[in-house]
Amino acid sequence: MEIMKTSIKAILDNIVTAEEYLDEKAIDEFENIIIGAKNIFVTGAGRSGLAAKAFAMRLMHLGLSAYVVGETISPAIYADDCIIAISGSGETNTIVSAAKIAKNRGSKVLALTSYPESTLGQLADAYILVKGRTKKEVDDENYMKRQIHGNYTSLTPLGTAFELTTLVFLDAIVSELMEKMHQTESDLKARHTVLE
Numbered sequence: 001m002e003i004m005k006t007s008i009k010a011i012l013d014n015i016v017t018a019e020e021y022l023d024e025k026a027i028d029e030f031e032n033i034i035i036g037a038k039n040i041f042v043t044g045a046g047r048s049g050l051a052a053k054a055f056a057m058r059l060m061h062l063g064l065s066a067y068v069v070g071e072t073i074s075p076a077i078y079a080d081d082c083i084i085a086i087s088g089s090g091e092t093n094t095i096v097s098a099a100k101i102a103k104n105r106g107s108k109v110l111a112l113t114s115y116p117e118s119t120l121g122q123l124a125d126a127y128i129l130v131k132g133r134t135k136k137e138v139d140d141e142n143y144m145k146r147q148i149h150g151n152y153t154s155l156t157p158l159g160t161a162f163e164l165t166t167l168v169f170l171d172a173i174v175s176e177l178m179e180k181m182h183q184t185e186s187d188l189k190a191r192h193t194v195l196e
Contacts, residue, residue, distance in 0.1 A: 014161040015168050018131040022169075029126040031176055033108045034064070037082040043069035043098045044086035047163045052086050055170040062177055069098050079106030082125075087111070088132060088162035090118020099123045112166050130169060132162025 034040055040059055044052035052068065059066035067074040069083070077083060083102040087095040090113040099109045103123055111124035114132055121127055178184070 011161060011164055014132055015165050018165045018169075021129045021131055023129070026126055027128060027173070027176070030110055030128055031173060031180060033082050033110060033126055034059070034084075034173075034177065035180060037108065038065065038080040039075065039077070039082075040064055040066045041069050041074065041077055041081060041083040041098075041102070042066065042086070043083060043095055045092050045094055047160075048086040048088065048092075048095075048166065051163055051167045051170060052084065054167060055084070055174075058171065058174045059177075062174065062181060062183060077102050077105050077107050082108040082110055084110045084112070085120055085124075086113075086166055087118075087120050088114045088130070090115040090120035092120075096120050096123070112169070114162055128169060130162055130166050132160075132165050 040056075042052035042056045042059075043049070049068075056066040056068050081102075083099060085095050085099045090096075090111070096119050099111070099120055100123060103109050108125045109123050111120045111127040112130050113121050113124075113127060114130055115121055116124075116127055116129055
């Protein structure tokens with residue numbers, strides 16, 4: 001039980017600490033691109049993909065046209081669309097490939113990553129820096145050195161801190177989008193009820 005409590009605390013601490021890295025101008029640009037897009041595509045691999053799918057559902061509740069990359073009902077992406085790509089390392093092949101295709105078709109690329117200097121970060125028209133321990137850090141040759149100096153996120157397997165922080169950030173963005181789009185909780189509930 002003690003390990004579980006310590007793990008929960010580590011995850012919550014990461015979310016609170018990650019808040020310090022939020023850039024108001026970048027988030028505003030991120031949100032404005034979403035609002036201005038005809039269609040919004042989301043993509044992420046593994047558990048980042050689950051966070052992406054949850055965000056797509058929230059966007060749909062807002063009345064926005066949202067799709068998950070790779071799903072059978074997803075249309076082609078065009079210049080007036082945007083893609084939201086989630087990758088802690090910013091180097092996940094499938095995510096980077098999807099972002100490159102979107103960019104080549106003229107659409108906006110939005111990224112959530114721990115590494116803005118990564119391939120994904122460099123492709124992005126706007127990004128949100130999400131701090132969290134990623135697989136890239138575990139594989140990094142300096143991993144043991146950082147561990148010895150106490151610079152680590154213990155008891156959070158691989159990308160857990162990144163993925164959960166991303167999920168929290170995206171839900172918070174939904175709140176801001178509601179404000180910008182002049183929507184209320186009642187609007188969302190009404191739209192959700194119709195869809196059930």
